[in-house]
Amino acid sequence: MKKRYLLFLFFIAGMCCTFLVQAQSPYDDEVCLDKTVRQLRKEEQKQKLAAGMSKTLIYASYLNYSDRTVDRIITGKDEFEPHRGKYIRNVEVKVIAPYGVTIEKPEADRFSKFQKFANGIQIKTKDWVVRNDLLFKSGDAVDPILFADTEKNLWERQTFKDVKLFIVPVEGTDNLVDVVIMVQDKWSWSLNFSVQFNKVTGGITFQNFMGLPQSIAIGASLNYRKDNFYSVYGVYKYDNIKRSHIDIKIAGDYSPLDKGGRLSITRDFFSANSKWAGHIKTSLYREAASVPNQLASSIPTNTFCNMQDVWLATSIKMPGLKKTRYDLVRMILSARMKRMDYISRPYLRSPDGAQTFIDHTYFLGSLGFANWDYYIDHSVYFLGQAEYFNKGLNGALILGFDYDEELNKRFYSGIQLDYGKFIPKFGYLNSRVTYGGFTKKDSYQQLLFKISEKFYSAPVKLGKKFMMRQIISADINLGFNRPIGRELVVNNSSGLRGVFVNYIRGARSYVFGFETVVYPTFKILGFSSCAFMFADLAVIQGSTTGHSLSQGYGAGVRLRNLKFGIGYFELAFAYYPSLNIPGLKPYTIISDYTNRRAIQEDNLFEPTILSPE
Numbered sequence: 001m002k003k004r005y006l007l008f009l010f011f012i013a014g015m016c017c018t019f020l021v022q023a024q025s026p027y028d029d030e031v032c033l034d035k036t037v038r039q040l041r042k043e044e045q046k047q048k049l050a051a052g053m054s055k056t057l058i059y060a061s062y063l064n065y066s067d068r069t070v071d072r073i074i075t076g077k078d079e080f081e082p083h084r085g086k087y088i089r090n091v092e093v094k095v096i097a098p099y100g101v102t103i104e105k106p107e108a109d110r111f112s113k114f115q116k117f118a119n120g121i122q123i124k125t126k127d128w129v130v131r132n133d134l135l136f137k138s139g140d141a142v143d144p145i146l147f148a149d150t151e152k153n154l155w156e157r158q159t160f161k162d163v164k165l166f167i168v169p170v171e172g173t174d175n176l177v178d179v180v181i182m183v184q185d186k187w188s189w190s191l192n193f194s195v196q197f198n199k200v201t202g203g204i205t206f207q208n209f210m211g212l213p214q215s216i217a218i219g220a221s222l223n224y225r226k227d228n229f230y231s232v233y234g235v236y237k238y239d240n241i242k243r244s245h246i247d248i249k250i251a252g253d254y255s256p257l258d259k260g261g262r263l264s265i266t267r268d269f270f271s272a273n274s275k276w277a278g279h280i281k282t283s284l285y286r287e288a289a290s291v292p293n294q295l296a297s298s299i300p301t302n303t304f305c306n307m308q309d310v311w312l313a314t315s316i317k318m319p320g321l322k323k324t325r326y327d328l329v330r331m332i333l334s335a336r337m338k339r340m341d342y343i344s345r346p347y348l349r350s351p352d353g354a355q356t357f358i359d360h361t362y363f364l365g366s367l368g369f370a371n372w373d374y375y376i377d378h379s380v381y382f383l384g385q386a387e388y389f390n391k392g393l394n395g396a397l398i399l400g401f402d403y404d405e406e407l408n409k410r411f412y413s414g415i416q417l418d419y420g421k422f423i424p425k426f427g428y429l430n431s432r433v434t435y436g437g438f439t440k441k442d443s444y445q446q447l448l449f450k451i452s453e454k455f456y457s458a459p460v461k462l463g464k465k466f467m468m469r470q471i472i473s474a475d476i477n478l479g480f481n482r483p484i485g486r487e488l489v490v491n492n493s494s495g496l497r498g499v500f501v502n503y504i505r506g507a508r509s510y511v512f513g514f515e516t517v518v519y520p521t522f523k524i525l526g527f528s529s530c531a532f533m534f535a536d537l538a539v540i541q542g543s544t545t546g547h548s549l550s551q552g553y554g555a556g557v558r559l560r561n562l563k564f565g566i567g568y569f570e571l572a573f574a575y576y577p578s579l580n581i582p583g584l585k586p587y588t589i590i591s592d593y594t595n596r597r598a599i600q601e602d603n604l605f606e607p608t609i610l611s612p613e
Contacts, residue, residue: 073386074152074155074386075376076151076152076376077144077147078144079144079147080142080165081144083144083167084142084144085175086141086169087139087140087142087175088137088139088141088142088179089138089176089177089178090138090178091131091138091178092178093130093180093181093182094180094181094182094183097119097122097124098161098185098186099111099118099187100112100119101184103162103182106182122187122188123188123209123210123211125183130181132213132240132243133150133153133154133240135147135150135153135270135271135273136150142167145271145328146272147165147167149270149272150271151163153271154181155386157239159186159207159239160183160185162183162184163182163183163184164181164183167179168180185208188206188207188209188211189204189205189207190205191203191204192205192217192219194569196571197571198589199222200221200222201219201220201221202219202220202221203219203233204219213238213239214236214237214239215235216235216236217234217235218234218235219232220233223255227298228291228298230255230256231254232254232255233251233252233253234252235249235250235252236249236250236251237249237250245268245270246265246266247265247266248263249265250262250263251263257288257289257298258286258287259285259286260284260285260286261284262285263280263282263283264280264281265279266281267279269313269372269605272372274315275314275315276312276314276315277312277314277605278310278312278313279309279310281307282307282308282309284305285305287301287304287305288300288301289301292499292500292501292583296501296583299583301346301355301357302345303344303346303357304343304345305341305342307341309336309337310336310338311334311336311606312336313332313334313335313605313606314332314333315330315370316332316333317330317331318331326371328371328372328373329370329372329392330369331367331368332368332370332396333367334366334368334605334606334607335364335607336362336363336366336606337361337363338361340361342357342358342359345357348405349485353485353502353505353544353545354502354503355502358404358405358406359404360404361402361403362400362401362402362403362412363400364400364608365400365607366396366397366398366399368395368397369393369395371392371393373392374389374601375391376388376389377389379469379530380456380469381595381599382560382568383529383530383558383559383560384528385567387598388601389420389422389428390418391422392419392420392421393418394417395416395417396607397414398412398414398607399411400412400607406483406485407438407440409440410439410440410445411438411439411440412436413437413439414607414609415434415435415436416433416435417433418431419432424458425458426457427456427457427458428455428456429454430453430454430599431453432450432451432452432453433450433451434449434450435448435449435450436448443481444480445483446482446483446486447479447481448477448478448479449477449480450475450476450477451476452475452476453472453474455470455471456469456471456472456599457470459519465521465522466520467518467519467521468519469516469517469519470514470515470517472513472515473511473512473513475495475509475510476510476511478508480507487505487506487544488505488507488509489502489504489505490504490505490538490547490550491503494511495511495512495536496552497552497554497574497590498554498588499581501581501584503545503581503582503584504538504540504547504581505545506542506543506547507541507542509539510538511536512537513535513536513537513597514536515532515533515534516532517530517532518530518532526561527559527560527561528559528560528561529557529558529560530557530558531555531556532557532572534552534554534556535551535552535553536553537551537552538551550576550579551576551577552574552576553574553575553576553577554572555572555573556570556590558570559571568594568595569592569593570590570591570592570593570595571589571590572589572591573587574589576588
């Protein structure tokens with residue numbers, strides 16, 4: 001009886017459950033269906049909104065579509081190493097249209113109305129413009145270094161949207177190849193418009209004007225300052241004159257505070273086989289007032305000055321090092337003259353010592369060695385683009401004379417050593433040790449011993465969609481026998497970002513920078529981006545202004561959108577506790593179109609007087 005009773009209870013319970021399920025299922029299904037429909041509608045609305053914003057940005061970007069469509073990963077000489085020693089049968093240059101095609105798909109059957117219009121008014125870059133930058137020709141053996149240098153030079157011209165070098169083996173042979181250099185034209189003109197926290201800027205740029213290696217840019221800005229309400233500028237540049245790798249650039253600026261122009265004629269060491277380099281630079285400027293930083297009050301100066309800078313260098317292959325792992329080491333001989341002359345000025349040195357207008361000329365010569373190999377990395381100080389870093393050891397001995405209006409003629413001597421090393425899965429370390437000083441009448445003056453360490457870590461994944469790097473820098477400046485007014489200065493250029501006035505001074509300084517950068521691996525509305533936080537710390541010994549410890553903390557973002565022609569834009573906020581500099585606020589906003597804290601690939605070519613000012 002008990003078993004039957006239990007079975008009866010289970011039967012009744014099962015029937016109740018079945019009834020409840022049957023009674024509630026239709027309602028639950030309707031609720032679930034309603035929720036699903038609402039979710040689908042929300043997702044559809046989000047997709048429509050995202051598509052609409054993306055389309056709006058694409059249409060807007062047509063006004064300033066001046067960069068390549070993709071960030072091509074460049075591997076350097078390793079990409080061409082499998083073809084080393086093979087002979088080049090033919091070299092072909094292909095220049096494709098700016099719109100509707102890519103290097104991977106250089107031909108298209110359908111173009112939109114805008115693409116047809118844009119390609120129709122484009123004046124195609126002449127083939128010889130590309131050929132003038134090639135470091136090889138038909139009949140040459142493939143040298144991976146020269147191919148990598150050619151690729152690097154074409155990118156750094158910044159006149160093409162995309163660049164790719166193809167090496168195609170010739171069928172039926174083992175040692176013949178054809179080379180195809182394919183470049184995608186930039187649109188020959190672009191409108192430039194930007195809104196920043198301190199100004200609104202607009203202008204027009206003509207790239208590869210008339211299909212030639214020349215560019216013209218003109219523009220104006222409305223500044224949010226009563227004392228400097230507007231400014232206009234103009235730039236003309238012609239690259240690689242008659243295949244000489246000599247560039248000429250003329251530029252001018254006009255605003256209520258600054259008026260002037262500059263001219264430069266330059267030739268860099270453009271390849272491992274280039275034998276000489278040099279530049280001639282001159283400028284003439286009138287300055288009504290200086291602005292310590294973008295949020296500070298202007299300081300009346302009323303100066304009129306001119307500058308000349310002449311530099312010439314030659315490279316010599318090191319004997320006995322050919323066909324070894326040191327075959328890219330070169331001996332560098334160089335000479336330089338730089339002169340700054342003030343036609344008019346209010347004083348030589350301001351009462352607080354922060355402003356100096358001293359006539360100054362130096363003549364220097366250097367003997368050194370440079371390793372012309374380099375590491376390539378991406379998304380370190382910039383976003384996406386290839387970045388080049390010194391590899392191995394570089395060094396130079398610098399000797400010369402300095403003519404200073406206050407301190408008269410002095411003999412200068414200096415030594416510089418630089419070493420760059422990339423450690424897989426750890427990061428890149430750049431170490432630089434320099435010494436410089438003057439002698440006058442058997443006495444030593446203005447000595448400076450400097451140790452500079454810069455490190456960036458290999459990227460670390462944060463989940464599936466983010467990566468992080470650490471960037472650390474340390475600059476130790478040890479000064480001895482510094483004349484009055486020639487103390488070491490700590491400012492933006494020497495490590496305390498956002499401080500542009502020469503007010504923080506002392507006999508010795510120790511400057512440290514820490515930066516954490518987080519990069520998303522995806523794009524937001526077509527923008528590559530990263531967010532960063534930083535801390536700058538400067539310790540000053542023998543301070544003449546009471547600043548023994550200066551700090552700067554802040555955060556910012558960096559953006560890149562190639563469709564808008566924005567290769568790099570940085571916006572950051574910085575706060576300085578206990579700064580107490582007259583006329584300066586304890587905070588500032590920093591904006592820039594380049595990262596001025598990036599490791600420079602200078603290889604010690606241009607001798608200069610060692611100074612952190």
